[in-house]
Amino acid sequence: MSISRRDVLIGGAGLAAGAALPLAPAVAQANIEKGATLRVLRPTKFVDPDQAIFNENTEAFTKATGVPVRVDYAGWEDLRPQTAVTANTGAGPDIVVGWADDPHIFSDKLIDLTPIAEELGKKYGGWYPIAEKYGKKDKTNQWISIPMGASGAPAVYRESWVKEAGFDTFPKDLDGFLKLCRKLKEQGHPAGFALGNAVGDGNAFCNWLVWTHGGYMVDENNKVAINSKETIEALKYAKALYETFIPGTLSWLDISNNKALTAGEIGVTQNGVSLYFSIKNSKDEKTAAIGKDLNHATMPVGPFGRPSEPALIINAMAFKHTKFPNAAKEYLRFMMEKEQYDKWLTGCYGYWTQPLKGFAESKVWSSDPKIVVYRDTWERALWSGYKGAINEAAGTVNAEYVVVQMVASVCAGQATPEEAAAEAERRAKRYYRT
């Protein structure tokens, strides 16, 4: 076993084998430790091909370098605790493809990835600015992680119903959006956005709402700034918009809007691209017909002036405790190279959108005009804890649904916009105290 592995390694470095293995020359530079093995932990698949292609790419890495890699898949809610245990005990996986904020929480336990991040950036048209924000340690130029993908949350709507409501295209401004939703409600196809404790969809809608009105949780110096004129405007708008929603959205969890859209109960919601494909590829004819009528658009833009939406981000990190740092770095670089990355991006129908600008040219984005809007997820994305640092407090405020509940309490009529904003400020300050 070890002999054959070394054989491959030597072969990979040699010129003769270079012809057989097209990736060999690049790999040879990486200086991979002899006898290296790697363990990788990542979130479990959300779209079917995700896991299969990730494994294929990993096998290709083993073939090219001789480094055996074991990939473990953790449930989405288990990933964060497992990352924390890995970081704290200095044992377990060498690489974790973790959630957005996690590399920033464990930054002092991570290998510097600056060289490979810069190399990848140069090769593939540069990183999107928000990808840099996620990859670099706060206020430095040191890369601590490689953002691998983002799942955006633009509007998903029923094209024919929006046309019926008198809109040829999906409205780009807040007034138009409110008018559309009122019209849709009149026609019996109301809007539906999650306002329950839905960690993905609830935060997506409510953060968009606050951001697009020019509000934000904290300023550049991590001072809580949610209780602002802009936020109160956002909440007033939310109240008006809520009147047009299908009943029951205050109890909606992450899956509820998927169910409602699939059943043809709602005319517009917000979601990742996976929903479109699951409806379109449904074996049930009625559902598949809905798929033909679906389309996507960026969420409307308010005083903020440009599209903004939260995204679900996976962010890969390599730990200092690994015995084979070069192999780990090489693995991450390898997975982001075009041969592998494009296959994964395309295979997942663009579910994990590229953080490197060059992949915007990928075939997946011309494969179906309806999904093009997801291509620019990283251009629109803002991070949780915008405008401050990506840190623990931001993560906790998100997990505590502070923004979601601020919006929900106004929509439910339990609080005035002013009261709700003050309450959100009080709750956020609990975690942003120093």
Place this chain on the structure above:
Amino acid sequence: MALAAAESRTAYKLDQSWLVRLFDNKTFLICICLFPAAALLIVFLSYPLGLGIWLAFTDTRIGRSGYFIGFENFVSLWHDKVFITSVWNTLLYTSVATVGKFALGLWLALLLNNNLPFKSLLRALILVPWIVPTVLSAIAFWWIYDPQFSIISYVLVDVLGWRDTYIDFLGQPWPARWSLIAANIWRGIPFVAISLLAGLQTISPSLYEAAMLDGANAWQRFKHVTLPMLMPILAVVLTFSVLFTFTDFQLVYAITRGGPVNATHLMATLAFQRGIPGGQLGEGAAIAVAMIPFLVMATLFSYFGLARRKWQQGEDND
């Protein structure tokens, strides 16, 4: 050669007698027999509990170990409206659900104690809500309470036409609380019913015969024979039921995640939310530790209030 053999034989004998003596020693035997059980308890119960209590007094977060901060977590929780709501919710949830479970469970046990056709089959069926994994039944209830796809709403609106709109079970605080309590009662009834049924079967029929000869009616027989005879097992079942309900997590987490706007957060769900997804391990542990006094009180109440009766200790019941 011979000498060596003899020597080794004596050594062997000595060795054996030493071992035998050791195993004859009562203290040693007790220790060694207790060791596996005690080790399991210490490793898997005492240590995590102790660690949890320790964490409650630190500012540990996921990602870094904390420092001892005394009662700071508890003071901060005392001023936290969400935490206070969760305490009230937990008390309400536990008390109402326990009363419901006992009323219905006792009734069911009395019914099952009669001679019914297919008695064993019925008793087995009763257990179904209890043996189904909680998460599974929680998901079933989640569908039942769904604002768009609820079977109850469907029947009332589309089949019977008694209502015009679908019921918003989980979107408002009070309906959401009652819905969760109903689901919890449904889940808890079998445990109470089957345990009490076991208790009922130990009551000797001759007691009822004697009561009937004395002219007692059905209610009097229940009050003066069944209930007192059932008290000891009632106390145990009540204690367990209160503990299970108080620490319930799965139903609420799967159905509402504590929403709408924290109206249904229980201490257990809040502790998890703060501790794991929120990363504030210390604060999460503090919420969990705050449950301990309530649990101890509930246990003591049901133990002393119901179990320690004179008749149980063989004295006259005056």
